[in-house]
Amino acid sequence: MAFSERVSRLKSSLIREILAAAQRPEVMSFAGGLPAEAMLPKLDWDEMPLNIGQYGMSEGEPQLRELLAAEARALGVPCEASQVLVVSGSQQTLDLATKLYIDKGTKILLEGPTYLAALQIFQLFGAECLTVPLEADGPNLAALRASLEQHRPSFIYLIPTFQNPSAVRYSEARRDAVAALLDEFGVTLIEDEPYRELSFDGGSARPLVSRLQSASWIYTGTVSKTLLPGLRVGYLIASPDLFPHLLKLKQSADLHTNRIGQWQAMQWIGSEKYQQHLVQLRSFYRIRRDAFQAALERYFSDLADWQVPQGGLFFWLTLKQPLDTRTLLAQALEQDVAFMPGEPFFCEPDLHHGHLRLNFSHIDPARLDEGLMRLAAVVRLAQRAQAA
Numbered sequence: 001m002a003f004s005e006r007v008s009r010l011k012s013s014l015i016r017e018i019l020a021a022a023q024r025p026e027v028m029s030f031a032g033g034l035p036a037e038a039m040l041p042k043l044d045w046d047e048m049p050l051n052i053g054q055y056g057m058s059e060g061e062p063q064l065r066e067l068l069a070a071e072a073r074a075l076g077v078p079c080e081a082s083q084v085l086v087v088s089g090s091q092q093t094l095d096l097a098t099k100l101y102i103d104k105g106t107k108i109l110l111e112g113p114t115y116l117a118a119l120q121i122f123q124l125f126g127a128e129c130l131t132v133p134l135e136a137d138g139p140n141l142a143a144l145r146a147s148l149e150q151h152r153p154s155f156i157y158l159i160p161t162f163q164n165p166s167a168v169r170y171s172e173a174r175r176d177a178v179a180a181l182l183d184e185f186g187v188t189l190i191e192d193e194p195y196r197e198l199s200f201d202g203g204s205a206r207p208l209v210s211r212l213q214s215a216s217w218i219y220t221g222t223v224s225k226t227l228l229p230g231l232r233v234g235y236l237i238a239s240p241d242l243f244p245h246l247l248k249l250k251q252s253a254d255l256h257t258n259r260i261g262q263w264q265a266m267q268w269i270g271s272e273k274y275q276q277h278l279v280q281l282r283s284f285y286r287i288r289r290d291a292f293q294a295a296l297e298r299y300f301s302d303l304a305d306w307q308v309p310q311g312g313l314f315f316w317l318t319l320k321q322p323l324d325t326r327t328l329l330a331q332a333l334e335q336d337v338a339f340m341p342g343e344p345f346f347c348e349p350d351l352h353h354g355h356l357r358l359n360f361s362h363i364d365p366a367r368l369d370e371g372l373m374r375l376a377a378v379v380r381l382a383q384r385a386q387a388a
């Protein structure tokens with residue numbers, strides 16, 4: 001069949017396949033990045049004006065853009081509402097940025113590991129993905145400088161606050177240093193922050209884009225992790241040189257983001273009710289994080305190393321005795337346990353064996369121990385087989 005050339009690079013998303021397998025109610029899933037069911041807020045539809053069903057503006061609802069710009073300014077991001085584009089989830093930001101920058105062979109720079117679905121869209125368009133290794137407080141600076149100098153990538157894609165999958169939060173010093181390097185080499189920054197609000201230690205750090213002097217930038221956020229992912233409402237804020245191009249790409253993608261979702265998001269963003277919801281969310285997830293940590297210590301302390309995440313939705317485990325964790329999936333699912341293998345989060349999966357991403361927000365606490373116990377048994381069995 002005469003499909004486009006890029007379709008040959010279309011990989012199915014492993015996470016979607018695992019999530020499909022994890023649909024069975026008996027499966028204990030650590031796989032997705034789903035919010036806890038109990039914390040999805042109730043929506044009020046009564047006040048919604050009927051004309052919200054009419055076509056809207058490609059930029060997004062004007063009032064929502066104002067609210068989002070005000071929130072971003074409070075974080076230190078210098079912007080006006082005219083730089084805000086409401087998108088269908090921050091995933092769409094990645095899609096639009098891909099279309100703006102990537103042709104076959106375009107060099108881009110990513111964290112290793114990075115967000116799986118970003119890698120998927122970048123690779124679909126034929127990007128040559130280069131990696132900068134991630135350390136406990138941000139990217140390795142020497143590697144970053146070397147890559148910028150040698151490859152002059154078209155952009156760098158970073159998730160500096162509670163990264164998916166590693167949960168890393170860049171330190172203040174690393175944020176400053178990365179921003180300075182991007183200015184020095186004039187490389188565009190795409191900063192993705194879906195987990196910023198899910199902070200368990202109260203710590204916060206200004207976005208990288210607010211530290212740039214001259215480089216172009218796109219900052220993106222979403223209501224998926226704090227309100228409802230099913231609304232499909234996210235946003236991007238771009239430096240003025242990029243905005244008009246992104247707007248045209250948005251128009252040609254889907255005319256505008258669904259207005260019903262935008263209206264619902266507008267009822268929350270910037271409100272007291274939203275602040276209260278975030279406080280509850282953080283405390284709910286902190287408790288789940290702590291319970292998960294305790295259970296991990298029981299079942300994984302001899303098998304893996306990990307940092308306790310200070311925010312976000314994931315634990316990132318590094319096996320003491322590495323093996324290709326993709327090979328564990330079938331056995332785990334047989335035991336009614338789903339998890340996310342670490343390899344697909346890297347541009348070169350085969351060079352990075354031995355990580356597991358475990359989501360702690362969604363699992364029913366009553367089944368947490370059983371799930372981790374079974375997963376540890378699967379790992380142990382595979383390691384014994386490997387050693388034999």
Ligand SMILES: Cc1ncc(COP(=O)(O)O)c(C=O)c1O
Nearest residue numbers: 033089090091115164222224234
């Ligand atoms: C780093 C990162 N970026 C983007 C997204 C997509 O979020 P949205 O639901 O807003 O499309 C996710 C979702 O898990 C994510 O982890």
